[in-house]
Amino acid sequence: MAELAPSILAADFNRLGEQIKEVxxxxxxxxxxxxxxGLFVPSISFGMPLIESIRxxxxxxxxxxxxxxxxxxxxxxxxxxxxxxITVHKEACASLKETLTGINKLGLKPSVSxxxxxxxxxxxxxxxxxxxxxxxSVHPGFGGQKFIxxxxxxxxxxxxxREEKGLSYKIEIDGGVNKNNIAxxxxxxxxxxxxxxxxxxxxxxxxINTLKEVL
Ligand code: DX5
Ligand code: ZN
Numbered sequence: 001m002a003e004l005a006p007s008i009l010a011a012d013f014n015r016l017g018e019q020i021k022e023v024x025x026x027x028x029x030x031x032x033x034x035x036x037x038g039l040f041v042p043s044i045s046f047g048m049p050l051i052e053s054i055r056x057x058x059x060x061x062x063x064x065x066x067x068x069x070x071x072x073x074x075x076x077x078x079x080x081x082x083x084x085x086i087t088v089h090k091e092a093c094a095s096l097k098e099t100l101t102g103i104n105k106l107g108l109k110p111s112v113s114x115x116x117x118x119x120x121x122x123x124x125x126x127x128x129x130x131x132x133x134x135x136x137s138v139h140p141g142f143g144g145q146k147f148i149x150x151x152x153x154x155x156x157x158x159x160x161x162r163e164e165k166g167l168s169y170k171i172e173i174d175g176g177v178n179k180n181n182i183a184x185x186x187x188x189x190x191x192x193x194x195x196x197x198x199x200x201x202x203x204x205x206x207x208i209n210t211l212k213e214v215l
């Protein structure tokens with residue numbers, strides 16, 4: 001069964017603590033945290049101090065998605081801030097393997113992400129090192145974009161490879177998920193489904209229940 005990972009990028013930061021509590025009360029396990037540096041992606045979101053603050057009141061799995069260049073520079077700091085898992089982009093790392101090993105050494109779950117234009121085959125050599133593979137189904141940088149259907153081909157490839165290699169990584173998808181496409185996405189074998197706008201726009205508990213209905 002697929003799990004939902006609400007992305008706080010779409011939250012109302014004026015009421016962030018309250019909204020995270022509401023998400024937690026629905027029994028959701030993953031909280032997706034999008035960090036942007038204005039270089040790897042055009043926009044800037046938030047960083048360690050915010051994660052440190054919300055860590056104090058949440059026991060959820062902090063799924064920290066680093067959309068930053070050379071994330072190896074900051075692994076320590078994100079670990080200290082309270083990340084449970086760190087996802088780095090293949091496109092952003094000079095040495096992807098070293099970066100994933102670094103995350104692992106900090107006692108956190110290492111994951112890798114790829115942009116829509118990056119062929120999934122390019123990460124085949126790290127599949128045995130990761131907790132999750134995050135397939136971007138929009139161009140990273142902003143919430144509220146349209147789902148790119150071809151990302152599901154990558155999901156199916158990852159599912160096949162996992163079977164073939166006897167591995168156990170999770171497959172996560174991020175961007176453009178809503179109540180109309182979530183059933184099809186889950187049906188393709190995605191394990192963790194990120195949703196920002198579809199969770200935080202309107203009634204959070206109601207939205208989560210609607211999205212989870214088909215999982
Ligand atoms: C995009 C982020 C996503 C984003 C998803 O760069 O990585 O996690 O918050 O937002 P929605 O669900 O609104 O497409
Ligand atoms: Zn994300």
